[in-house]
Amino acid sequence: MRRTNTCGELRAEDIGKQVCLQGWVRFSRDHGGVAFIDLADRYGITQIVFDPEDLPKGTDVNAMADTMKTFTRESVVSIVGTVRKRVEGTDDARNPTGEVEVLITEAELLNKSAAPPFEIGDQKEGVLPNEDTRMKYRYLDLRRTEMIQAMEFRSKFLHLARQYLEQNSFLEIETPILGRSTPEGARDYVVPSRVHPGTFYALPQSPQLFKQMLMVGSMDRYYQVARCFRDEDSRKDRQPEFTQLDMEMSFVDMADIQNMIEGLLSFVWKGLYGKELETPFPRIAYRDAMERFGSDKPDMRYGLEFVKLTDVVKDVPYQIFQRILAEGGIVAGINLGDGSAKVGRNEVDRYIHYAKNKAKLGGLTWMRCENGVLTSNITKYFTPEILENIKQAMNVKEGDLIFLIAGPWKATYEGGGVLRRKIAEDLGLVPDDVFQFFWMVDCPMFEVDPVSGKYDAFHHPFVLPLNDINDDYVAGACFDICLNGNELGSGSLRIHNADLQRAVLEKLGVPDETIEKEFGWFIQALGYGAPPHGGIAMGVDRLIAILLNKETIRDVIAFPKNKRAVSLLDNSPEKIDDSKLEELQILSLATGDLDLESLEDIDSDEQ
RNA sequence: GCCCUGGUAGUGUAGUGGCCUAUCAUGAAGCCCUGUCGAGGCUUCGACACGGAUUCAAAUUCCGUCCAGGGCGCCA
Structure with missing residues (x-):
């Protein structure tokens, strides 16, 4: 029989119905005669009653009892039965299905479960297993109400965001995962090419250059729920792969971008909480933020x-x-x-x-x-x-x-x-129930490294400078969106003039040769009628984690990596077969099999 | 690369040199129980991350390694 209802669905008005429920045996209570099962799925928990003295005529009571014995914790079962009102005084007000129960008439074990390594169920504070145990058995951890709610919330958030953006003429366009490595920024994750031995793709740190290309390509409004990769050490709000809600718009100024985000968040807010989000968000200048709060992402709660x-x-x-x-x-x-x-x-x-x-x-x-x-x-x-x-x-x-x-x-x-x-x-x-968004504005274009005297981009090298880049102080057309002491994302107007782009890269100390080699294609594209454009990217993991009051983004990512960038569920990263390395023409120095002395004749000048 | 905190049954914990043949809870296995709801009762099972040192004696002190988390650096 097919499932007729979820485990979170039945109410008093369903009393008398014949139903089929399928789900996980969360807890069972056998009283020696009558037995209770809390049958759980994503939607909730329904109490199932097995009463050997209350089975339909002709049922094989012993066979049923044997089946019930197989219903161990976390086994997956299918039951057919009648919805009935609970015995007077045994309602459970804590559970939305707590007025009713399902009296079993048929039962089937769909799949047994090994004894789970930790108890699933609504854990009290502090009795969760260690995070590594949760990660190793993430599929069990995900069965917890808290995780289910986080996944639902995240899904709903992104759905509402997509709805709003589609209504506003944005196109969801996927950009490549395999791209080219760029010299600046974070360390790249790298993917070897089999077809071109000795060459590598890099996974995107963000779709920055591609979304600008989309603007050059007249797409006008672009968005993507984009996975980004940075090979840097993790923190509680940072891991190697993360998700950005990435946007880019043509023919806009900074206020247009900020208005769009405020509109988007208001729309999402309404959908998630049924409440208005107060807009516009306050704006604070970078210098004021530093001098008043000592941070470029101050907690203003x-x-x-x-x-x-x-x-x-x-x-x-x-x-x-x-x-x-x-x-x-x-x-x-x-x-x-x-x-x-x-x-x-x-x-x-x-x-x-x-x-x-x-x-x-x-x-x-x-x-x-x-x-x-x-x-x-x-x-x-x-x-x-x-x-x-x-x-x-x-x-x-x-x-x-x-x-x-x-x-x-x-x-x-x-x-x-x-x-x-x-x-x-x-x-x-x-306070943990206040969400204080704001815009950090009036940012500098460059920062000077106090030690080397070298210019660094305050945001990135594609931000539009607002005055002559040789002035003492150069303002950048960039801004951050912050929430409760966290940077959620940054936006900017971009350089759309090829000569200016080249000049900024030069100012940042990128050698001409590198500019040509690494960014030549990009600068060339700007030369073919790039429209004025700008955009923003928001960190989805961080935003969801803050909204749900989670300590770490790992609690809002289905399959996160741990502190050392390891996935304890599938034990990645892992060595690969020599035959695969051979095909890619890659030698590993890490295995210790190589004798470095014997490699002397290999040209080591090249990086 | 560095700093800090931690690692005790499947899970969560107590245990600061001898009272440790290691506490408690939960779990698992078995038995009992006809209205529970993280059911209850009884019985059983099950652990000091690894290696070394100090000591008459180490879960406990020291050194090293591994593992986990937080932070610094890093993250245009």
Whole structure:
């Protein structure tokens, strides 16, 4: 018999119906006569009752009992029966199907299950198995309600996004997975070519150049749920392969792109939560974000903003600050406000330690307002007037604790941002039910490496500069979308002029030869009437993880890699047969079979 | 490449030099039980990641390796 209903479907109005349910035996309770089975599938759990004294006439009771014995945990079974109201007082209000149960009349084992290595079911906090066990048996882990919900949510999100984009004339176009390696950016995953021995494709780090080619090709509006690959070390929000919602549009300005994303997210929000998402999102300039929150992706769900004190303390006798200011550094302060009382002297020392070791700050100065004046171990190096000015500037009230950071602009604010987040977490200031989107705007085009003096692209080399690239400061037509202290994605207008593209690559120190070899085809395409265009890509894994309050993106990816880029389910990566390597004309240095000495005559000059 | 935390039955844990023949829960196997719902009761099974060192004595201390997670670097 075919399944007539899912395990999450039956309600009181179905009482009396003959149904066939198929699913997994989650829990069973045998009372010696009557027995209960919680039959589960993706949609829910329905209670099945087996009562040997309540079977249809002519049923072989012993055969049935034998079948029931085979219904072990996680076996897959098919049952036929009658929906009936539960015995008075045995309803289960926690379960949507809890008013009814199905009285078995026929039962069949579809597939047995080995004893599962861990208990499936709605686990309490903290009793989940280790992540490696979950990954090894991911197909079992996926049966958990939490994982099912994550997969449903993700699917629904992407469906709504596609719906919105289709309504707005976007075309979903697939770009190649096998492409060419580019010199800049992350390490590539590489695929050897059999047809052209010694050459390699690279998996895309993003479809950047292809989507720009689509604009040159008049596609006008493109999107893709694009898999991207970067061979870099993992974090809880980063793994080797990830998914971007990638878009590109022609004849637009930055506001058009931002409006489109706000429209998209509002539409998705409505579909997911039935609520309006507040738009437009706030915008904050890069420099303001750094100076107020110490981050280019600040968590703005809470305050704890930095106040710039460089001018206030410029005449302070305190030598450390004087030296820093003389070197062009900054001084800034953060006021713990109402949380100050929770931070005693020992905690202050712990923050000083944290600042030096984790936040990479040179040091951390503290002061507390007692009896109307700022006091601490170093206030003797400050004049009363300067202390009063600090108080004013930082709006210090009696009892408030303030921390002062000092040093070079970028490193100090970044360190301050790390400290700010730590303080907010310690003081319990981070709400977990607020989703604060914003745009980080007014970004620089380049960053100068403080050590080498080399120019780096702030976003990437295809961003449109907004002024002459030889000016002291070059603004880039780029922006980030952030959510709760995470960068979700970045967008920009792109260079559509071949000469300008070449000049930017030169400015970034890419040798002419490399430009020609690696980007020649791309620059050439820009020369054939590339329209002004721009776009954005959002990290789907991150966004879903944040919306679902997950600690790691691994909890919203069906088959993730672990920290060391291993898939514990299929044990990849793995060695391949010598015969395959031979066909690809590849020798491995990693196996240890090769004697490097004997390879001397192989030309090692080439990379 | 580096730093930090951890690794005890299938799973989750307790155990900081001798009270360890290693705790508890869950699970599995068997038995009992006719209204449970992560059913209950009884019995049984099952573990100190690996290698070395210190010691009369090591799950416990030390060294190395492997494995897992978090972070730095890296991620145009």
